[in-house]
Amino acid sequence: MANIGSFKKVGNEFQGEIVTLSLKAKGVRIVAETNRSTDNAPSHRVFVGRVEIGAAWAKRSNEGRNYLSVKLDDPSFPAPVYATLSETETAGEYALIWNRPKREA
Numbered sequence: 001m002a003n004i005g006s007f008k009k010v011g012n013e014f015q016g017e018i019v020t021l022s023l024k025a026k027g028v029r030i031v032a033e034t035n036r037s038t039d040n041a042p043s044h045r046v047f048v049g050r051v052e053i054g055a056a057w058a059k060r061s062n063e064g065r066n067y068l069s070v071k072l073d074d075p076s077f078p079a080p081v082y083a084t085l086s087e088t089e090t091a092g093e094y095a096l097i098w099n100r101p102k103r104e105a
Contacts, residue, residue, distance in 0.1 A: 056070040
């Protein structure tokens with residue numbers, strides 16, 4: 001697991017940054033989607049400035065904690081990045097955690 005982002009909730013959106021070895025994006029916003037066409041549609045959209053770089057789906061863990069399942073993608077990425085946005089031990093602060101997908105045998 002790697003913490004690749006830090007966010008704070010501001011109104012109806014999360015605001016923060018994503019930092020990896022090859023990506024440094026400040027001013028990232030995860031905004032609630034108001035016009036979902038189906039239940040499978042993303043509940044949130046991810047933006048850097050005006051550019052949409054991903055989507056997120058609201059989920060609930062087995063322990064009853066709410067989180068967002070996030071998919072980031074951009075033409076400069078070799079593959080989509082999947083991560084989880086969840087609240088940290090500090091109220092109002094959120095961490096974007098990336099896990100390397102398991103390879104199929």
